Amino acid sequence: MNVLCVLEPRVSIGGGVRSTFNLVSQLAADQFSNNVAVFGFWRGATVPAISPRVTSIPATGVNPLSLRFIKEFKKAVDDVKPRIVHVMGLYTALLAILLRCVFGYRFKIIVTVRRTTDKIRYPVVGRILARFISRCIDHTIFLTEYQKAHYANSVKFAPRDATILPNIVVRRTVSAAECAATRHRLLNETGAQHLIVYVGRLVPTKRIDIFIEAVAEVRRNGLDVGGVIVGDGSVEHLKMLHAVTDRVGAGSLIHFTGFVNNPEFYVAAADCILFPTETEALPNILIESYALGRPVVVSPIPQLRELTSPERNCLMVQRHESGQYAQAVTRLLQNENLYETISAGARRTYAESYDPDRIARRYCDVYERVCRQ
Numbered sequence: 001m002n003v004l005c006v007l008e009p010r011v012s013i014g015g016g017v018r019s020t021f022n023l024v025s026q027l028a029a030d031q032f033s034n035n036v037a038v039f040g041f042w043r044g045a046t047v048p049a050i051s052p053r054v055t056s057i058p059a060t061g062v063n064p065l066s067l068r069f070i071k072e073f074k075k076a077v078d079d080v081k082p083r084i085v086h087v088m089g090l091y092t093a094l095l096a097i098l099l100r101c102v103f104g105y106r107f108k109i110i111v112t113v114r115r116t117t118d119k120i121r122y123p124v125v126g127r128i129l130a131r132f133i134s135r136c137i138d139h140t141i142f143l144t145e146y147q148k149a150h151y152a153n154s155v156k157f158a159p160r161d162a163t164i165l166p167n168i169v170v171r172r173t174v175s176a177a178e179c180a181a182t183r184h185r186l187l188n189e190t191g192a193q194h195l196i197v198y199v200g201r202l203v204p205t206k207r208i209d210i211f212i213e214a215v216a217e218v219r220r221n222g223l224d225v226g227g228v229i230v231g232d233g234s235v236e237h238l239k240m241l242h243a244v245t246d247r248v249g250a251g252s253l254i255h256f257t258g259f260v261n262n263p264e265f266y267v268a269a270a271d272c273i274l275f276p277t278e279t280e281a282l283p284n285i286l287i288e289s290y291a292l293g294r295p296v297v298v299s300p301i302p303q304l305r306e307l308t309s310p311e312r313n314c315l316m317v318q319r320h321e322s323g324q325y326a327q328a329v330t331r332l333l334q335n336e337n338l339y340e341t342i343s344a345g346a347r348r349t350y351a352e353s354y355d356p357d358r359i360a361r362r363y364c365d366v367y368e369r370v371c372r373q
Contacts, residue, residue: 001367003027004082004107006073006092007040009059012232013259014201015284016114017041018048019167020088025051026168026360034364039076040064040092046259055080064091074099077107084367086110090133090157097136108370112141112165113151115281130157139370141165141363143282146306163366167282170356171291174268183269189255190226192219194333197270199263199285200277202233202241207299209244210276213322216250218329225253225329227274230266232259268292272332276325280304286314290350295342297328311338313345 005024007017020038028036028051036054041047043058050056057076061068073095077085085107087093093111100107111133130151134140140159142148143166151157186195196218198211208229215227227250229241238256245254260266263285267273273289273296280303289296290313297315298304310316315332317324332339 001033001084001364001371002035002080002082003037003084003086003367004076004080005036005038006076006085006087006096007038008064008089008092009040009042009045009062009069011042011045011062012201012234013041013045013047014231015167016088018263019169019284021048021050022168022170022356023360023363024054026170026356027363028053029360031357032360032364035080037076037080037082039073039080040069040088046261048261064095070095070099074103077105082107083371084108084110086112086367088112088114090130093133093137094129097133108138108373109136110139110141110366110370111137113143113147113157113281127156130155133157134159138373139163139366141366143167144303144306146303147281163362165362165366166354166359167284167287168356168359168363169284169287169291169354171350172262172264174264174292178265179268182265186228186255186266186269187226190228190253192226192253193224194226194271195228195269196225196272196274196329197228197230197266198274199230199266199288200275200283202229202231202237204237205278207276207278207320208241210320210322210325211274212241212244212250212254213248214274214276214325214329215253216248217322217326219250219253221326221330223330223333225271225333227254228257228266228270229254230257230260230263264288264292267294270294272297272329274325274329275299276320277301277304278320282307287350287354289314290346290354293343293347295332295339295346297325297332309345309349311342313342313349315342 024036024038027034039057096109140162218225275298308314315328
């Protein structure tokens with residue numbers, strides 16, 4: 001089956017792009033017999049590794065509203081001749097609908113909704129478009145039940161045919177030598193004995209400022225920890241984060257790596273993952289932590305309550321405050337039995353709920369069912 005996956009171009013590569021690259025690589029594997037292409041990532045961005053079986057078609061700009069992007073989208077359709085156009089977001093879904101209507105293409109449209117947001121820039125227009133899109137697409141994939149309910153209530157996006165399917169996160173092998181080398185380097189960078197790590201985009205809703213404050217508080221409480229922040233963001237937001245680092249006296253404790261192509265090295269090198277986000281759909285960092293058996297401390301937002309079992313595969317704070325996160329990290333690092341329990345529970349969760357081959361097979365089943373409709 002010919003499948004074209006479509007992204008919106010972005011300068012900053014986040015979990016949505018990484019999970020899409022994981023998906024197309026898995027779909028192109030021998031056991032699934034698909035011809036897969038991915039279009040829409042900006043050609044100037046540093047993108048994750050991808051299977052050589054996948055055809056990569058970059059966009060030449062970063063404006064998905066531009067006529068140039070629409071023309072490049074049409075050319076990708078003409079070149080790939082897909083039976084399925086799998087779009088990652090409602091805007092690209094709208095473009096796929098317009099292309100199909102105007103040019104008479106016969107491909108099926110599947111949309112994966114990546115985000116969970118309470119902010120709609122133009123609420124009235126957004127809800128009208130959401131209803132239109134829900135009637136015109138062939139199938140919708142939500143990442144979680146919470147996300148499905150949220151879009152129905154907040155955006156009025158309630159498609160007639162939908163499936164709940166998580167992101168694909170592949171557990172890449174990190175050798176003991178690679179893990180030790182990465183850990184040694186990061187311990188030197190932070191001057192610490194323990195590493196607390198965050199991986200993801202650096203945007204205000206991820207609350208990296210709280211991460212920094214929590215690391216500083218754990219250090220003041222007597223644990224020799226350093227913080228590693230893996231990801232990139234805008235110049236303005238990075239300036240703000242560095243200002244927070246200076247304000248709490250954590251300049252020597254916090255190391256910013258920028259974007260990396262091997263986030264699993266940093267997860268594997270960590271003692272624990274700290275994820276104080278305010279809003280989320282299905283974070284890759286949570287699944288990556290599960291895959292590598294690294295305990296994670298998470299925020300108490302409803303989205304994460306659906307995805308976690310506190311005290312079994314993670315720790316969840318009661319209140320979204322730096323002191324709460326500091327207490328949870330301290331408890332985790334000082335209690336060996338708790339640490340091992342959560343580490344084992346994380347690995348078990350990944351094996352039971354996020355096995356890449358099983359999830360890829362479910363995606364293929366959706367594609368086949370939609371094509372038969």
